[in-house]
Amino acid sequence: MRIHLAVLPLALVSLPGFAAEMSQQDLGATGALVSSCAGMATGAFPIEGGLFDWRPGLSNCNAASTTTVGQNLATSGSYSQATPSVQADSHGSATYGSVGMYAHFRANNSSGFAAAESTAGWTDTWTLMPANPSQIGQNAVLSFSVHLDGVLDGLPTGNSYTRIGSQVWLNNAAVGGQNFRVQGQGQGGFPFHQVINQDLSFSVTVKLGTPFELGIFSRASAGVAGAGPNWFSEASSDFASTLTWQGISGVTLAGNAIDYTLSSQSGIDWTVAYAPVPEPSVALLLSAGLLALALRRRA
Template structure:
C-alpha cells in the first residue's frame, strides 16, 4: 500500500539564531537544530565519528562554529591554521541548514610537523513522529528509509603522504547507527589519489510508530598528514562545498510491507519531501521602496494623461 505523506507540526521552542562556539558536535544540539564547525591545526591522527568533535591536540587548532534552530537559516563557518616551521598551511570552510550542508578542507604541510589537518563537520537533527494510519500498528517497530545526495571530489597529491576523506553518519536518539558512508584515499610517493563522488546514499533506521525520535545526519570533509616523516610535503583536498542534500523519505515498512503514515516534525519541516532551496523574502525596506516606486509611477501617469 502506498504510504500517505501528510505533515503536522509541533510548535518551535525559542530559536537560537547563529549561536557561535569554538567547535560543535552532535552532542551540542538539542532535539532540533543544524550546525557547521570548521577547524584547522594539528590533530592526533584519529578519525572521530562524523558528528563528534574532531580530535585536535590541545591548543594547536583554530576553530569556528555556528548552530541554529531556525529552519531556512543558512550558517557558514571558515578557519585556517598556519605555521612557519615546520610549515603548515591549512584552510577549511563550510555551510549548513536543515536538509543541506557543504564542506571543504585543504592542507599542505611538512610531514615533520605532525598530523596537520583541516576539516569541516556539518549536519542537522530533528525530532520526528511517524503515526500509522492504522491504529493497530501503534507501538510497533517500523523501518524508515530515506536518502541524501552526496557530490564532491577527493584529491591527494602524489607527494609526501596525505589522506583525504568524506564521511556521513546517521544518528538516532543521540546514538550512532549502522547507517553510514565513508570514502577516503591517500596521495603518496608518486601516486596521486582522485575520486569523484556523485550519488544518492540510502539509509534505513528502525523506529517505534507513534513515539517521537531524534534523527540526525552529520557529515565531515577532512584532510591531513597520513604519517610523520622526513622533510617532505603532503597536500590534499576534500571538496564537498555544496554537496550533501536531503532527498526525502522513500518509505516506511512494517514486516517488509509498506504502510500508510503521517509525519510530524518539531522544526515544522516536511521531511517526506526532498530539500529545496528557500527563496528569501524581501526585506521591509525593499518592499517600502517598491511601493513608493509604484506610487510614483501612477502619479506620473495621472499627470501625463491630464
C-alpha cells in the first residue's frame, strides 16, 4: 500500500491508547483498534465492531487503539476458573489495513457460555472526488475487497462453536448485507474443520465530493454452544494471520465506471492493497542512523 508518511519530530508520534475493551464507537473519524477478551458470556452474537456479550465481572479484556499510520498494536486476554473448569484465551493485532485475531477455549459445558474472542478493525475518513465536476454531490457505488485467511476448528467432544465474522461500517453504522460470517460446531463425536482463504468483496453507496467514514471490523470467537451437560468442549478460531485490505475495485455512477481521486484523513492511499510499512519510531531511528553515517563519512 502506498502510505504517505512525513518524518515527524519524536514528540509528535502518538502512542497507542489502552482500555479494558473497545468497540467501533471508541474510534473517531480515523483509527485502528484491537480488543482481546475471554470469560463467561450470555450466548449472544453481537455484531462485529460492537462490544461482546460478557457477563458482568466474569471476563478479562485488553484493548488498544492508534491513529498513527504504520503503528502495530497487539493485545491478549485470558480467563480461567477451577470449578466448573474453564480455560480461555485470545490475542489479536491491528494496524491500518491489516488485522489478526485468535480465540481458543476449553471448558466444562456446565459452567455456562464460556468463550474467547478477539475483535479488530479500522476506520478512516475518505473523500472521493470525481474527475467530472458535474458529478459532485451524486451518489456512487464504491466497491472494494479484503483477504481473509484462517482456520476454524471445533473438537468432536461436548458442544462447541467456532466463528469468524467481518462487517462493513459507514458513517458509524453497520451496513446491512455487507458482511461475511462463517460458524461451525464440534459436537457428539463430529468435529468441525474449515479453512478460509479468500477475497471478500463489499460495496457501499457514498456521495461524491463529501467526506464519509468507512470502517471494517472483524471478530474471531470460540465458545460453548450449549450450556448444560457435564461435557468438555474445545474449539479455536485462528485468523491471526490475517485479514488484509486489497484495494478499491471500482467506483460506479448509474452502473458506469468513473474516474476519481481519493483523499483520506490518515493519508493512506486506499486505492491499492495493503503492504507493511515501518512504524514511525523505526523510520526515525533509521533516518538518524543514516544521518550519523553521512556525518561520519564527511568527517
